[in-house]
Every structure is written in structure tokens, then in C-alpha cells.
Amino acid sequence: MDTSFEEAGAAASGPEPTDPPAADATTGAVAASAVATREPAPVASAADSTPATVEAAEAAPCAVPVPRPAAAPTSLSPSRAGDFMQCPLLYRFRVIDRLPEKPSEAATRGTLVHAVLERLFDAPAGERTAPRARALVPGQWDRLRESRPELAELFADDPDGQRLARWLGEAERLVERWFTLEDPTRLEPAERELFVETELESGPRLRGIIDRVDVAPTGEVRIVDYKTGKAPRPEYAEGALFQMKFYALVVWRLKGVVPRRLQLVYLGSGEVRTYDPVLADLERVERRLRALWDAICEATESGEWRPRPTKLCGWCDHQAHCPEFGGTPPPYPLPVRAREAGDVPQGRMGAE
Numbered sequence: 009m010d011t012s013f014e015e016a017g018a019a020a021s022g023p024e025p026t027d028p029p030a031a032d033a034t035t036g037a038v039a040a041s042a043v044a045t046r047e048p049a050p051v052a053s054a055a056d057s058t059p060a061t062v063e064a065a066e067a068a069p070c071a072v073p074v075p076r077p078a079a080a081p082t083s084l085s086p087s088r089a090g091d092f093m094q095c096p097l098l099y100r101f102r103v104i105d106r107l108p109e110k111p112s113e114a115a116t117r118g119t120l121v122h123a124v125l126e127r128l129f130d131a132p133a134g135e136r137t138a139p140r141a142r143a144l145v146p147g148q149w150d151r152l153r154e155s156r157p158e159l160a161e162l163f164a165d166d167p168d169g170q171r172l173a174r175w176l177g178e179a180e181r182l183v184e185r186w187f188t189l190e191d192p193t194r195l196e197p198a199e200r201e202l203f204v205e206t207e208l209e210s211g212p213r214l215r216g217i218i219d220r221v222d223v224a225p226t227g228e229v230r231i232v233d234y235k236t237g238k239a240p241r242p243e244y245a246e247g248a249l250f251q252m253k254f255y256a257l258v259v260w261r262l263k264g265v266v267p268r269r270l271q272l273v274y275l276g277s278g279e280v281r282t283y284d285p286v287l288a289d290l291e292r293v294e295r296r297l298r299a300l301w302d303a304i305c306e307a308t309e310s311g312e313w314r315p316r317p318t319k320l321c322g323w324c325d326h327q328a329h330c331p332e333f334g335g336t337p338p339p340y341p342l343p344v345r346a347r348e349a350g351d352v353p354q355g356r357m358g359a360e
Contacts (some may be wrong), residue, residue, distance in 0.1 A: 051349040071281050078104055078341035080308050083205075084301060085211040086251040092304055094320060097337070099304070100313035101326045105338055109325040111159050113175055116152070118236040121275065122219065123148040125234060126200045128192060136192040142180045149176065182236055182275040189273055189280050198223040206261040208294065212301040214258050228268040231255050238277035248272055249283055253293045256285050266290060313337075 081103050092099040101107045111320075124144045128136050153159050157328040163172045199221040207213040220232040233252060240248065252270035260266050270283045307313050315332045 015072065076106065078106070080104075080342060081212075081304060083215050084217050084297065084304075086254045087216075089254065089300055090247060090251070092300060094318065095316040096303075096307055097313045097315040097330060098324065098326065100307070100337070101329065104308070104313075104340075104342065105340075106188075107326055107329065111156075111162055113162055114237075116159060116162060116302060117175065117179050117182070120149055120152060120179050121236050122234055123152065124179075124183050125186060126219075129197055129200060133193045133196070138184045138187045141183045141187070145176055145180050146184065149179075169308065182249075185275050185278050186234075186273065188278060189275075193322050196220065197221060200346075204255070204258045206258050208261075208298065210298060212297070212304075214254070214261075214297065216255055216258060218255050218259075224268075227265075229259065229265055230264075230269040230271055231259065232271045232273060235272055235274045236276055237274065239274040239279040239281060245281070250293070252283065253285060253289055254297070257290045257293050257297075260287075260290050308342065309345040311340040311342070 088099065088103060091102055109145055121304050124141055127144055127148065128141050131140060163175075166172050197220045199218065202218045202221055203215070204218060205213060205215040217237075222230040222232060224230070231252060233248075233255075235248065239245075249270070249272075252272065256267045256270060266285060268284060268288055270285060272281045274281065279360075315330055317332050319329070321330075321332065324330070327335060329335045329337050331337070
């Protein structure tokens with residue numbers, strides 16, 4: 009545990025608005041009130057079950073009872089960037105077409121655990137105990153169901169409640185495991201569920217929700233993200249680290265400060281992984297995001313969204329619309345620009 013961030017004395021977050029205000033990208037200020045408590049609309053992932061709060065603004069069909077008109081993307085979050093890198097067609101289905109996706113037990117459990125860990129810091133430091141955190145689980149589950157009625161289908165075939173009880177028990181165990189990795193009685197987060205947003209000079213607008221921000225007495229910043237899955241093998245760790253560098257880039261652009269530490273807390277396997285970024289890391293991520301956004305814009309204008317088959321296809325809700333599985337995508341809902349000679353095919357990114 010990095011004791012330089014413990015007992016930092018930063019004020020805990022106060023009451024939060026229903027919808028997060030946009031950060032002031034012009035002045036570089038992150039408003040203290042820019043904390044979000046919107047219940048997220050999670051997207052199932054084979055890698056982890058992190059809530060996709062920000063992604064709800066980009067593609068959250070389950071949370072929207074009436075289909076919205078299709079529109080070209082205007083912003084980029086870590087999850088949506090990951091979607092495009094994984095499979096451009098998946099990005100289209102989620103962001104452009106806004107196809108509905110079934111809620112998953114794993115992603116919803118992740119949302120629930122995040123809510124409990126956030127709310128625990130409402131209590132005085134001495135009362136942040138494992139029994140108290142475990143006791144928060146049922147109430148936060150009720151709150152989540154009230155805000156997202158579609159979650160009722162998760163346990164519709166569980167009349168005796170046994171599967172639900174096991175699922176809630178798994179959430180409680182994940183919450184308890186956190187206490188073996190961090191000591192909340194010695195932490196006073198500067199921010200929880202912090203909405204951040206900034207716009208790069210040539211686009212795109214970057215936005216995200218940071219699980220927790222710790223600020224040391226010396227002013228050093230630590231960005232913390234909770235993962236309810238297991239820590240990936242080293243060869244697959246770059247995805248989660250990319251997400252953290254994305255957040256670090258936004259913080260640097262807003263505050264002019266390179267976070268000292270990026271910390272991933274894997275509750276599924278009981279591991280904490282850290283990375284100390286330098287300015288060159290963030291500059292590389294910015295170049296990568298600019299190239300990625302160029303590819304997204306090209307695909308949006310051309311209407312060419314190519315599938316990229318991987319092992320993750322087995323978890324995809326959109327196989328019925330995917331050519332790789334014999335499906336046909338819906339008619340493209342945006343105007344299409346004819347490809348010009350010399351255009352770079354979409355989905356490709358130049359060297360960093």
C-alpha cells in the first residue's frame with residue numbers, strides 16, 4: 009500500500025448531481041461538483057465487468073425505452089475506444105445503431121460492487137468496515153433495480169431466489185476481499201465516480217468516469233479503478249492499462265498534472281497492479297487516440313464497419329447481425345460519403 013496517499017485528509021465527495029456537468033475544457037478546471045451517481049448501463053465484457061456510466065451517453069440502448077435518432081459519434085470513452093479496437097462493427101452496433109443488449113450477471117455485479125465501494129466512503133473513517141460494506145449490498149441492489157427496470161429479467165427464471173442469493177453472496181465476497189487489498193479507514197478520496205471531460209485540439213472529445221481519485225498531502229494524484237474480474241495475464245494487461253492512461257491523459261489535459269500512480273484493484277483475484285506514468289506515456293496515448301478517432305470518422309463517413317473476429321465474439325449479443333455469423337447488419341442509418349482515391353481503409357491505425 010502506498011502510504012503517501014493514506015490519510016491524505018482530502019474532503020470526501022459531497023452530494024452528487026443526477027447527471028454530471030461537463031468539465032470546463034477551456035480553462036482546464038475539473039469542477040468539484042463533477043461527480044456522477046447515475047446508475048450505469050453496463051456492457052457485457054469477457055475481460056471484466058466495469059460499469060459503463062459514461063458509455064450510457066454514447067450507447068446505452070437498454071436504458072433508453074424509445075430509440076433515439078442515429079447520429080455520428082462526437083466523443084470517445086475508454087470502453088468505446090476499446091470496442092473499436094476490438095471490432096469496428098461492434099462499435100457501430102453500440103454507438104451508431106444502438107442495438108439493445110441483454111444485461112449480464114457479471115456486468116451487473118460489477119456495477120453493484122462499485123456502488124457499494126463508493127457509498128462506503130459516506131461513513132466516517134472508523135465505521136468503514138467489512139460488515140458495514142457487506143450490509144450495503146442488498147440496499148444498493150434495490151436501488152439499482154429501481155433505476156434500471158430491465159435488470160428484472162436477469163433473475164426472471166429464478167422463482168425461489170436461490171440463484172439471486174448466490175449472486176448477491178458473490179458480490180458480498182468481492183466487497184469483503186477489497187478490505188484485504190486497501191484500508192478504507194486510512195483513505196479520504198478527493199473524488200469518487202468523478203466525471204471528467206476534455207477536448208483535444210483536433211478532436212475528439214474525451215470523457216470518462218474515474219472510480220476514485222486520491223490526492224496526497226504533497227499534491228500527488230493517484231487514479232484508482234476497481235475491477236471485479238481477475239487480473240489478466242501479462243500479455244493481456246495492456247487493455248486495462250490503456251484505460252488508465254486514457255484517464256491520466258484527461259487529467260493531465262485538464263489540470264496540467266501527470267498523475268503519479270495508476271492503480272488497478274482486481275477483486276476477482278485479490279491483486280493490486282500499479283503503473284507510474286510519465287509524460288511520454290500520455291503523449292503516446294494522445295497520438296493513438298487521434299489516429300483511432302480518424303479511423304472512426306472515416307468509417308462513419310464511408311459506412312464501412314468491418315468485423316474483426318476474435319475469441320470475444322462468443323460473448324457478443326450481436327451475432328444475428330454480424331456477417332461473420334451469417335447475419336446482416338441493419339441498414340446504415342447515416343449518410344454515406346463515396347470513397348475517394350487514396351483514402352485509408354477504416355479500422356487501421358498508424359504507428360504510435
